[in-house]
Amino acid sequence: MMVRVGDLVGRTSHGCDLLFRVIEIKEENGQKTAILYGEDVRLIADAPIHDLVLVDEGEYSKRAKREREKVEKTFRLFKQDYQLIKQRNEYYSTRGYSNDIHYFQLPGKVLHIDGDPLYLRKCLELYEKMNVPVQGVYCKETEMHQKVGQLIDEYRPDILVITGHDAYTKAKGKVTDLKAYRHSRYFVETVREARKKIPSLDQLIIFAGACQSHFEALIHAGANFASSPSRINIHALDPVYVVAKISYTPFMDRVQVWDIVKNTITGEKGLGGIETRGILRTGMPFQLYEEKSQG
Template sequence: MNIEINDVVGRLSYQCDILFRVIDIRMVNGQKTAMLYGEDYRLIADAPFHDLKKMDPRERDRITREFRNLEEQSFDLFKQDIELLKHKQEYRVTNAYREDYNYFQVPGKVLHLDGDPSYLRKCLDLYEKIGVPVKGIHCSETEMPNRIGPLIDKYRPNIIVLTGHDAYTKSKGGKGEINAYRHSKYFVEAVKEARRKSPHLDQLVIFAGACQSHFESLIHAGANFASSPSRVNIHALDPVYIVSKICFTGFKDSVNVWDVIRNTLTGEKGLGGIETKGVLRTGMPFKITDDQ
């Protein structure tokens, strides 16, 4: 079979339900094997060549179109949430619209570390569309524990995202064993390093994890939100929706966990967390000086 790096394939044993990019090809136990990254899900996998099907453009377009429709639905619901949050803040600042205050808002700053440069670009595009201040850095999952501390010192974020690819491998142990997961232990160590810098859960908000990640370990390490409670796949853009909701929630208000995850593409099986305060701050006056 003529499969090369960067080809888009499906796994026959899974009815080609998920599109993957081939990122590496190697021999494993005498079999030609491809290392795969999910195109829309934050999943890493490997499969022998005999289990792969190179997807033709028509099949790719059909599957991709289904995902894009889901993304658009999720984004529309998310925009409604953000508009409601903005109206709530305006109502509060203007004393129930009785005062004509000229105010401004400062959403939280996000530091997003992603193990996949393609997903990072997609996420940065969505952050920009929503209006979230963000610094995005491509960083392999294994390097995140070493890099997160200096990056916190450099960028001083309000929110951190630690994501990329992950996968649970049944042959390596039960679902409670951290070593049965491809990258969960690195996400856990990175969260612990971040918490050494900022122990308070509301002073630094952390999202951590990818597809099938060890949710309990990430929460116990100090993450506010994480994946994946039911060890299912999560969508590439789900972390953006979660942290953006926190960015536009006032710092006096708590973010209800269900309110955060209900409009994500994955939902409560793939995402969870703990009650967390928002990070948006309102100031006044917003004045343009004569020399501007």
């Protein structure tokens, strides 16, 4: 079997429980090792070539269908929440529907910095589907802390997402040791740099982390929401659902953590945070401009 960069594979030692993309193949002392990115979860791993098996189209199609069903279920739940918020805002804006007033809404603007360009594209597609204003930037996890300040100045976001790939390796240290994580220390440093720019937890809302990330360190660094409390894998799209909920929650309301994580794909074992104020602002009047033909 020939494994190449870009192939979809499973690890036989783990019962092919997850699908991975081969990102790089290294050779040392005659032994080949593949660097792997999770296809649907934000996990980075390495494995000897002999431990990998290629995933055929039939198996991939079955797994992809299950993933689509999970994503669609979560999207339906988000739409339900959004409709409830919209109806409540309409009720208050029209004083109980007693006034025929046209209003407009300004949801929170998101800056999404991602260490995986393919995941970033998937996330941007979902943001668009949810009508969340977003700017997406691909950046290696190891370089995020160097660039986040400039990106905040450039895009002036209400919400910042710092994510990519991560992994905890027990052999490298205790669960409390940042050195035992692939990228958590870089996520932590990026959060700290962002907080140097905007210290307030309400003026800039931050989601940070990926699979198995050091949740406590990220929260203490200044993140409002982070992964992963139980050091489990999180879904590639989970950060989008977290910040979309905040983006469409009125700024006078506070979002309870359970209300945020209950409808995500991963749930409370993979995501957590602190009580946070919403971002959405409602204004009026909404003026429709129509171009008049000149003759």
